[in-house]
Structure formats: structure tokens, C-alpha cells
Amino acid sequence: MRPLPSPPVPVATAALARAVFPVGCLAMRLRDELGVVFTNADFTGAYPRQGGPALSPVTLALVSVLQYAERLTDRQAVHAAPHLIMHVVTTTAPTDDAAQTLRVEHDLISAGRGPAEHLVDAGYMGAELIVEAAHLGIDLVGPVPIVGGRQEREGRGYGLGDFTIDFDAHTATCPQGKTSTRWIDTIIDGHPRIHVDFYNAGCPACPAKPDCTKARYRGLTLHPREQHEALQQRRREQDTDTWRKRYATRAGVEGTIAQAVHACDARRSRYKGLPKVRLEHILLATAINLIRLDAWWTGTPLGPTRTSHYARLELAA
Known part of the structure; x- marks a missing residue:
């Protein structure tokens, strides 16, 4: 591991935290009173010398400590912060979505926000994409389609x-x-x-x-x-309950798409031309982030998963 110094809290982040918690909170007081609690160098012995980009050990340590302090389960700790859209890619309609996978991952890595895990549906689980993502230090997770004879x-x-x-x-x-x-x-x-x-x-x-x-x-x-070996491994993994629980998190992606369609009319473009449509998509993503931040600030619970009309008929039968 190549330990990097802990960066200072960005001014905008500190201002937002003060606005959300006027009287402060445990995490804020921890930073104000004790300053830097952990350093990445403290965890050097726990990591190999070589490897792909990963989340800072300091971040993981602080999140884990505060998770116990707030008595949160792993899932509650994940949902304790709003899920925000971090990147937008706009293409012409005939463009294959799967072809944008590596582009998105490269863009996120370049911006310092490279994910350790990328949850996708079956259309994005090509063998080449799985291997290329692994080379970037990203675990591409999704159901591998059944192909063959x-x-x-x-x-x-x-x-x-x-x-x-x-x-x-x-x-x-x-x-x-x-x-x-x-x-x-x-x-x-x-x-x-x-x-x-x-x-x-x-x-x-x-x-x-x-x-x-x-x-x-x-x-x-x-x-x-x-x-070949990557595909066979994924096919074995996806038959386990552990994988199914892990992949269940992707329901949030479908929820984001539904929110974009129903709350922001994402299926239709107000403008013509790719540059204008891209700007519209950026504004739309920002609007969704504001809606989610407001829901987080006001303690609004997540909406329930929608039950289709057909499923309602089955439940009523």
C-alpha cells in the first residue's frame, strides 16, 4: 500500500455540515476536538504492497467506529447517507449502453471517485468487461447470462x-x-x-x-x-445466497431510474442537439441529488418498492 496523507475537510463540506447540524454531532465534534484520529500509515501492515485503487483505510476505520457508536448495522450504515448521482454520460440513442461501462469507470477513476464495486444488469456482464474492470481494480457485479447450446x-x-x-x-x-x-x-x-x-x-x-x-x-x-475463468467463477458465485444478497443492493439503481422518469420526466428531452441534452441530463441529475439531500435532511424514509399491477392481482388472488 502507498499511504497518502489525510486530506483536509473541504470548505464546502464543512459549511454543509454546519448547516445540517447547527449544534454539531459526534462525528463533527470528533474532528473538532481530536483532529486527525487515524492516518493511512497506521494500516500499512494490513495491506499488500501492490494492488488496485481502494477506499482510504482511514475512511473505512472512521465509518466503522461511528457505525458502532450509532448502533447501526452494515446496511443501516450504508443508508445513513443519501445515495447521490456522481457521474453523467450522454450519448446518441443507438449507442450501446454496455460500451459506456469502461468509459464511466475510467472517468470516475480520473476524478478520484473510482468505485471498488460496480453493480450492473446482465447486459453489461460481458467477459471482456469483467476482466477489464478487474484490471482497473473494480469488481463488476451482475448476473452472467446463460449462453451456449x-x-x-x-x-x-x-x-x-x-x-x-x-x-x-x-x-x-x-x-x-x-x-x-x-x-x-x-x-x-x-x-x-x-x-x-x-x-x-x-x-x-x-x-x-x-x-x-x-x-x-x-x-x-x-x-x-x-x-473464460472469470465467467465460470461468476456463474458459480451467482448461484449462492451470499451473491443474491450482495446484488440486491442494485434495486437502488432501478429506483434512481424510476425517480428520474416519474419526478423529472427523463424519458423526454426538452432540447435538441447532444450538447444541450447533456446539459439537461446534468441538471436532471443535480435535481435528483437535491431531492435526495432534502429527504435525508428531513428524515423522509425511502419509498417502498413498487408492486406491479400483475403482482397486485396475484396478491389479491
């Missing part, structure tokens, strides 16, 4: 996960113990892929062939090693 789609038979892949030996071994005979590096839709098949490996006579393939022999399409 009928085995994966139908949930029966031998899927890709049932094969043992040896990238060093350039072989794949099927559940029946047969080894692949061809391993070919190729390009599909502009992306590097690996074609593996079991030509002349005895597929026609295999008793498990109906569960494996309708073709003469089985073939597999693999991502490059790092991407």
Missing part, C-alpha cells in the same frame, strides 16, 4: 461447465473422460475465441451422446483463458 438453455445434458478445460495443454476433457482432438484459435465477430472439438474422439459410439450433442461430434467455443 441447448444444454445450457434447457438446463440438461452436458454444458460447457461440465467439461474440464486445460489451457496449458490446449485440451478439453468431457464428462465421459474423452479428450478433445482439435484446439484452434479463431476470431468471431471481431473477438478472439478458441474452437475446441472432439473429432475422431469416439463421439458417435458414446452412450452419453444424446445428452451431449445432436451433431456427429461435440464442439466448444471458449473465450481466452482469463475471460
